[in-house]
Amino acid sequence: MAKEIPNLVAEARAGSGKGAARQARRDGKVPGIVYGDGKDPVSIQFDFNKLLTQLRAGRFMSTLWNMQVEGQPDVRVICRAVQRDVVKDLPIHIDFMRLRRTSKVNLFIPVEFINEDTCPGLKKGGTLVTVRNEVELIVTAGDIPDHLTVDLAGREIGDTIHISDVKLPSGAKATIDRDFVIANLAAPSALRSEDSEGGDDAEAQTEAAAD
Numbered sequence: 001m002a003k004e005i006p007n008l009v010a011e012a013r014a015g016s017g018k019g020a021a022r023q024a025r026r027d028g029k030v031p032g033i034v035y036g037d038g039k040d041p042v043s044i045q046f047d048f049n050k051l052l053t054q055l056r057a058g059r060f061m062s063t064l065w066n067m068q069v070e071g072q073p074d075v076r077v078i079c080r081a082v083q084r085d086v087v088k089d090l091p092i093h094i095d096f097m098r099l100r101r102t103s104k105v106n107l108f109i110p111v112e113f114i115n116e117d118t119c120p121g122l123k124k125g126g127t128l129v130t131v132r133n134e135v136e137l138i139v140t141a142g143d144i145p146d147h148l149t150v151d152l153a154g155r156e157i158g159d160t161i162h163i164s165d166v167k168l169p170s171g172a173k174a175t176i177d178r179d180f181v182i183a184n185l186a187a188p189s190a191l192r193s194e195d196s197e198g199g200d201d202a203e204a205q206t207e208a209a210a211d
Helices: 017-025 048-056 189-208
Strands: 007-012 028-035 039-047 066-067 075-084 092-098 105-116 128-130 134-140 148-151 159-161 180-188
Touching: 017 028, 028 048, 039 048, 039 066, 039 092, 048 092, 105 128, 105 180
Parallel strands: 007 066, 028 092, 105 148
Antiparallel strands: 007 039, 028 039, 066 075, 075 092, 105 134, 128 180, 159 180
């Protein structure tokens, strides 16, 4: 379930501080910093267009990256912050934290559903209501999953799917202690409407009897 660690190419950045960062932006770069693991921070920068493409591809901040900087050893990192221009919403600075394979980190992991085409409840006209499309987990850096899988096989209308129904990767646990809901299978809207109307009729009959 753990995914292959993708490479993230960065460049060493000369200098630090606001002046060096502004110069990097003028050169078409996005300045950044790598910190953590008891080592000194390292100033880096990225090609603006390449970084923007990767950010827009999604899951950037939930991905463990193998950062490559020429002349330096590769290091596993995770993005902890992306500062954006308040008007253009474009990246202007990015922070990364170094991780060991055994490090624990909190990440939001996407939820994906399988076997929707064979789900009895959906075949009967039910609707899949997603309560959480991602779940925050405490995971080991070397075993970050692409996603959590929810199997809808055998699920009927009225079923509720909790986090306890989902197989988590080894060593992972949810940050919320209670058995929270991931999704449920709701009745068809027409059936819910009939139930509501039936309830109204019953209430009217009760009121008439009382009179």
